[in-house]
Amino acid sequence: MAVPLVVGIDGSEASLEAVDWAADEAVRHEVPLHLMHAAAADYEAPDLVAVASERARKGAPTVRLSSEVLHEDAASALVGKGRNAFALVLGSRGLGDLAGLLLGSVSLAVAAHADCPVVVVRGGVEHRADRFGNVVVGVEDGQGSGTAVQFAFREAHVRRCRLVAVHAWSVPVGTPGPPGLSGYALQALQRPPAQVLADALRDPAQQYQDVPASSEVVESSARRALLDAASGADLLVVGARRRHGHAGLQLGLVNHAVLHHAPCPITVVPQI
Structure with missing residues (x-):
């Protein structure tokens, strides 16, 4: 039996937008869709x-749909459900979050601790409706x-669109180097940025030969490079490392920034 795509719902408009996005995603991947509401008392x-x-039925009438209500902490319940999920899909803000927050506390907690990919559905309708034809990683x-x-x-592959791989690099201020050596050349003495991209794309590009892929090496902060690229994307994908000696993931400053500011849906994928 296929593991389900799980979407967290709380009645907010953001969570209903997440339901819309998740319904389309379930169709694309041909997986069941599971709606989950968790709260101590509701x-x-x-x-x-x-x-x-x-x-969900309106958006994806052919998808196998299920639902459940759990009377427990929402973040803990979603993280637990994610142990046997294709992915977790969440809205960017919930009903209980303070006005002005860019990302809800539940979404951030789940992104930091889930064992499966976590999608936070952000952005306007043009970014949520696959109008750009780009996935950025x-x-x-x-x-x-x-x-x-x-x-x-x-x-x-399932969206039949283009992949854009972005690698940002910068030489720390004060880094010693031979006189007259440019920043790029100094970085290349350690590992050429273009090689970083080439190595990362080689194997999956062989597996998904139908996907047109391009690479962008950007001399900038990773935060700025990813947010700029995401402005023309249907989905932004970032990785998250496991924390040594601790449960959960190491989201890091870059992932925190893009989770709060990305103009499109963003997926945090745990490193295996």
Whole structure:
């Protein structure tokens, strides 16, 4: 039996937008869709589930749909459900979050601790409705991006769209180097930025040969490079490393920034 795509609902408009996005995603991947509402006590839960279910059926009438209500902390319940989920899909803000917050506390907590990919549905309708034809993935040096790149290629494959891999680099201020050596050349003495991208894309590009892929090496902060690229994307994908000696993931400053500010839906993919 296929593991389900799980979407958290709380009655907010953001969570209903997440239901819309998740319904389309379930169709693309041919997986069941599971609606989940969790709260310590909520007498309106059946009504919330009914509204979300009707919305999901309207958007994806052929998808196998299920739902449940759990009387426990929302973040803990979603993280637990994510242990056997295709992905978790959440709205950017919930009913209980303070006005002015860019990302809800539940979404941030789930993104930091889930074992499966977590999608936070952000942005206007043009970014949520696949109008750009691009999936953007952030690539870092080392092993932290491998699973994210694989996920991004699969998304581009099922969407029949283009993949854009972005690697940002910068030389720290005060880094010593030979006189007259440019920043790029200094970085290349360690590991050429273009090689970082080439190595990351090689294997998944062979697996998904139908996906047109391009690479962008950007001399900038990773935060700025990813947010700029995401302005023309249907989905932004980033990786997250496991924390040594602790449960959960190491989201890091860059992932925090893009989770709060991305103009499109963003997926955080745990490193395997």
